[in-house]
Amino acid sequence: MNTTAPSTAPLLEIRHLTTSFASEHGVLPVVDDVSLSVPPGACVGIVGESGCGKSAVAMSVVRLLPQPSSRIPAGQVLFHEQDLLSMPTRQLNTIRGAHIGVIFQEAMQALNPVQRIGDQIAEPLMRHLGLSEAEARARAVQLLEAVRVPAPTQRAQEYPHTLSGGMRQRAMIAIALACKPELIIADEPTTALDTTVQQQVLTLLHDLRQELNAACLLISHNLGVIAQNCDFVYVMYAGRVVECAPVRELFAHPKHAYTRALLAATIRPDMPRKSPLPGIPGNVPAPHEYATGCRFCQRMGRRPPLGLERPPFAEVTPGHFAELCPACCNEAISH
Ligand SMILES: Nc1ncnc2c1ncn2[C@@H]1O[C@H](COP(=O)(O)OP(=O)(O)OP(=O)(O)O)[C@@H](O)[C@H]1O
Ligand SMILES: [Mg+2]
Incomplete structure (x- = not known):
């Protein structure tokens, strides 16, 4: 499958990634043949419910998966090729x-937990940029200020547990951006925060990203966050990408039943008050439960219409790709 997003050479290109975890049921793929690309300076989203494999993709990129239980038996992760x-x-x-x-x-x-915030920010500055300890500490305070942590000099001396959730998230953004990276991987950067702080942190991340002209791989289960921040989006279900498209296209013309169900389950301001939220029946299957064929059909209790290991993944309109299960994809029959 080739799901290269826009036309520029990608900064990050994941090709046919498979990531497995050892479990009581054996070594099972939790990421199954995932390909995606992030062009320089773009914000690319991965969306899907809990357990779909979003973090496993992100942590595979930087090889920060738990050891020794994880394996990457197949695929490539190309950064600058x-x-x-x-x-x-x-x-x-x-x-x-x-x-x-x-x-x-x-x-x-x-x-x-046992290292002062300022020292945690200073560490990559010394290691990667060769700053002296004094220079790195001074820069750490500036970075805390840049992520709008109040009283940054004092906060730099404190330990993580003394900070609020929002402050800790800002401190982590400061660490991630300290060396002016070309790519930021943000795995649910605001999930644990209340709505106001969530918006502040996302705005901050957006502004800093613009300043650095950094690309971003933004992972979220929240379609609103994706719509607001991303140029291109990949929808993951049960370890696979089931659909991907430029963000406006995906929201305007979702092709896959899973994407449509996710969109339908999102609260919108135009909904009548107290109207029931159409949830998605059932749950994301665990990796040992994955069936052959279309995994969303499995959830919906349908026999997958194609007798294939996996429905073909193909371009349905220019730049818009989906898994072509005839029961799930409203473009599948015509192909
Ligand atoms: N250390 C691990 N050992 C075994 N299985 C794991 C491990 N970490 C994750 N998994 C399994 O891998 C699958 C994908 O998990 P992952 O954390 O990538 O999902 P996610 O989409 O990031 O979910 P969430 O939205 O809850 O963060 C899940 O079925 C999960 O139970
Ligand atoms: Mg996750």
Whole structure:
């Protein structure tokens, strides 16, 4: 499958990635033949419900999957056309944190609880940019100021647990952006925050990204966040990309039943008050439950109409790709 987004040479290109985890049911793929690309300076989204494999894709890119339970048996992750998956760790370490900044899903788990915030920001500056300790500490305070943490000099001296959730998320953005990366991977950067702080953090991320002209791989289960921030979006379901398109196109002409169901389940201001939210019946199957054929048909209790391992994934209109299950994709029959 070729799902290259727009026409410029991609900064990041994931090709046919498969990521597996060892579990009591055996070693099972949680990311199944995923391809995606991020052009320089663009914001590309991955959306899907919990357990679809969004974080597994993101953590595969930077090889930060839990060990020893994970494997990447197939695929390539090309950053500037160099495969991060086959690169020696030492070489990868010169890219991670310097050219690729990562904002993790759980700020509290990602930050070191026993290291002062300022030192955590200063570390990549010393390692990657060769700043002296004093220079890096001064720059850390500036970065805290740039992410609009009040009293940054004082905050730099504090430990993560003394900061609010929003402040911790800002501190993590400061670490991710410290070395002015070309690519930011933001895995649910605002999920744990209340709505007001969520909006502030997203605006901040957007502004800083513009300043650096950095590309972003933004992961979210929230279609509103994707619509507001992304140029192009990949919809993941049960370890696979089931649809991808420029963001406006996807919202205007969703092709796959899963995308349509996700959109229908989003609260919109024009909905009548107290109208029931059309949820998606059932749950995302666990990897050991994945059936052969269309995995959304599996959820909907349908026998997959095609007797294939997987429905073909193809371009339905220019730049818009979907998994062509005749029961799920409203363009499938005509192909
Ligand atoms: N360390 C692990 N060991 C075994 N299975 C795992 C591990 N981490 C994740 N998984 C499984 O891999 C699948 C994908 O998980 P992943 O965390 O990538 O989903 P996600 O789309 O990021 O979900 P969320 O929106 O909840 O963050 C899930 O079925 C999950 O249970
Ligand atoms: Mg996740």
